[in-house]
Amino acid sequence: MAIPANLPLGAAGLGAGARNAEVAYWTGVAYEGLGDHQKAVESWRRAEAPAQPGGGRRGGQGGPMGGGAQQYYQALALQKLGQMDQAKTIFAGLVESGKTALQQPAAAGGGRGGRGGRAQSPRARMASAHYLTGLGYLGLNDRAQAKSELGQAVEMSPDLVGARVALAEIP
Numbered sequence: 001m002a003i004p005a006n007l008p009l010g011a012a013g014l015g016a017g018a019r020n021a022e023v024a025y026w027t028g029v030a031y032e033g034l035g036d037h038q039k040a041v042e043s044w045r046r047a048e049a050p051a052q053p054g055g056g057r058r059g060g061q062g063g064p065m066g067g068g069a070q071q072y073y074q075a076l077a078l079q080k081l082g083q084m085d086q087a088k089t090i091f092a093g094l095v096e097s098g099k100t101a102l103q104q105p106a107a108a109g110g111g112r113g114g115r116g117g118r119a120q121s122p123r124a125r126m127a128s129a130h131y132l133t134g135l136g137y138l139g140l141n142d143r144a145q146a147k148s149e150l151g152q153a154v155e156m157s158p159d160l161v162g163a164r165v166a167l168a169e170i171p
Helices: 017-033 037-048 068-080 084-103 122-139 143-156 161-168
Strands: none
Touching: 017 037, 017 068, 037 068, 068 084, 068 122, 084 122, 122 143, 122 161, 143 161
């Protein structure tokens, strides 16, 4: 089933909120599979646009790592568009951000805070940092490091779906 060309990116929740880059990237992949190179490129160009502030936390977004998964999909779109150096820079930045987050001390207290008054537990924060680092390594094509980081993320937080999916896709 083809996605109608006149469907705005924000329609039916597509591209609205925190998952713009991911939705646009996968839409491009779908168009590529259908043989519609022009629409694929249009989708990847939407994915390469910087994330808009104010996105939600669903799917592991938000928190101390920001839109790390969205940056990953942004970089994948850049690769599809032939912008390898820019993609590599984003992937390396994800690794660096994840490593930095792993070195941060746990927040004092366990009180309310963060978005919507919910603080992220130290375990969830560490799992997210491993996930972010794993995505960076995955993008840099370092499968062994990606597998290790994503495995740690899943071990710490088995409900971290993005990490589970990424880990399962590594041969």
